Amino acid sequence: MLYRTLGRTNLNTSVFTLGGMRWIDGWNEPYHEISDETLKQACEVTKHCLDKGINHIETARAYGKSEFIFGKVFNLLSIKKNNLIVTTKVRLKDSETVYSQILESLERLQINYVNIVDIHGINNDLDYNKVFSKDGTLKGLQKARKEGLVKHIGFSTHGPLDLILKTIITGEFDVVNLHYYFTFQTNYPAISLANALKMGVFIISPNDKGGMLYKPSQKLLNLCNPLHPIVFNNRFLLEDHGIHTISLGITKTEMLNIHLESIQNKNTNSSNSVRDEPFMGKLERDIKLKLEKELNNxxxxxxxxxxxxxxxxxxxxxxxxxxxxxxxxxxxxxxxxxxxxxxxxxxxxxxxxxxxxxxxxxxxxxxxxxxxxxxxxxxxxxxxxxxxxxxx
Ligand code: SF4
Ligand code: SF4
Incomplete structure (x- = not known):
């Protein structure tokens, strides 16, 4: 596995993060009831990802059963919290509500603190104002951080670039979770600004919102040949050292293989041999040119x-x-x-x-x-x- 420092959090995070929003039955209420089938799936996938070196798990209060599932998985697999970086997310609520929701998240996750809590979706000016108002979301998170329940505060966003820049420049956040892929590069200035402020940069949904790359069109496959579009996109992202980790919504152990291939050395099949050459070598640069030519035409x-x-x-x-x-x-x-x-x-x-x-x-x-x-x-x-x- 390859690791990068997640900005000023100084956390040494794997370049891949296990995202926890796609479990079988994961969105069905009641959220605290977890079926044996879901638990088996979550245990297998989490264990496999950890065995392969992933050390960052991303969940959210708003991901249905997700926090409850991870709480059970951590216990069943006897995972030591010290070896793991956990990010959860809270929606935009007033400070008191958000503080009590963090306590609930810790209970669900069965841990004493989370490394990172992100405000889930600062997507427009209304959200921005809720976060920064006198008794807004940020205040509740800062209280939790002061008490050691949360180590770092970040935010995720699906909003426009000017809003993302405005939020980053406040200097209040240690991490930003945002959309950026080969098929959507509009947010690049936000990555640059986050890097300048030494924030961690976490790319969300590169394989789904990045273009449903897990079921690519034949034309995209042909253009990326001999690489799979997922491998090309991962390498496109990882070439930039300002990108620290990428979320993967893995639901079956074998789904990790293609991502591991993205970071392997060309001349070895060993998943332990991490790429020691540029991610965008001649092959990848040629594919990028082909894709850009097709777009421009x-x-x-x-x-x-x-x-x-x-x-x-x-x-x-x-x-x-x-x-x-x-x-x-x-x-x-x-x-x-x-x-x-x-x-x-x-x-x-x-x-x-x-x-x-x-x-x-x-x-x-x-x-x-x-x-x-x-x-x-x-x-x-x-x-x-x-x-x-x-x-x-
Ligand atoms: S002409 Fe342009 S600005 Fe006017 S409604 Fe259509 S898309 Fe919008
Ligand atoms: S190229 Fe024209 S249509 Fe497209 S985003 Fe720019 S101004 Fe709008």
Whole structure:
């Protein structure tokens, strides 16, 4: 396994983190009741990951049974807390509620403290204000940290880049959990700023929200050949030493193999032999060029610069057109349609109005450096995705 220092937490974390939100039956209430089947799965996966050197586990109060499951797993496997880094997350509540929820999380996890507690989803200005208000979320976490229940405080986000930068620059957080992958590089400035402030950088959902890479299109497979897209994406991320750990939603032991392959030396099959060469060697750089060429050749390619925003009817133009890029360039139809369907104007996690709601105000047109005919492009993209829906 390869380890990196998680910014100013000084925790030596494995570059892969076991994410705990995808257990069988993991979202069914009551959350404290864990079936034998779920427990068996969680024990097997956790043991395998730990045996292979993973030392960071990520859970959250909002992940259904997850904290309860890990509590039982730690006991059953006799895992010593000192050998493990545990991150959990709390939703945005007032300081008192959040403090009592941390006590509950510790009870569920059956541990005395968590290494890191993240505020789960600072996704818009409303969330930001809740965190920093007089009796807001941060105050409750700071109290818990003062009492040693929590060692470090971080935040996760699905929000826009300007909000992420604004949150990082407060200097209140030791770790940021954010989206960044080959297929979505908009948040790179946030990684740079976090690095400048010596924060830990944790990449979330690289294989699912990074493009459902566990079931890639044939075209993406061909473009990444001889690497699997997951291996390419991992190496793309790990080339950057400002990225410290990557979340993996492993639900079967064998799912870890492809990730271990990402960090192995070229000339050995031993999982103990960690890569001692650049992650982006000639092979990976050539694949990256092929992928970029394909993207750039997309008719009406959107660079996702975001200059067209804001849209008065709240269409998330760059995100819709990013999904269109991926649909056309890499044939990532299922992923694009799924993400598009999840977008709702007031959903803080995947924000945006449906593209067919464009009212042709044309405000976005002069702001687009690519001179794209955005209104017609959006309407055509909506049709493209809706016609594909029958299949996905
Ligand atoms: S033309 Fe359509 S997409 Fe552009 S700003 Fe107006 S409503 Fe939004
Ligand atoms: S301004 Fe043009 S290129 Fe930039 S995100 Fe908007 S549509 Fe895409």
């Amino acid at each position: 997309t008719p009406d390619y959107c660079t996702i610069c975001g200059f067209c925003l804001p849209c008065p009817v709240k269409i998330n133009i760059p995100e819709v057109l990013r999904l269109r890029n991926l649909f056309i360039a890499f044939d990532m139809k299922e992923f694009a349609v799924k993400r598009y369907n999840e977008m709702k104007p007031d959903d803080p996690w995947v924000t945006g109005e449906s593209a067919d709601k464009c009212v042709n105000c044309n405000e976005c047109l002069p702001r687009c450096p690519q001179r794209l005919t955005i209104p017609s492009l959006l309407k055509n993209t909506h049709k493209l995705f809706k016609n594909a829906i029958t299949k996905y």
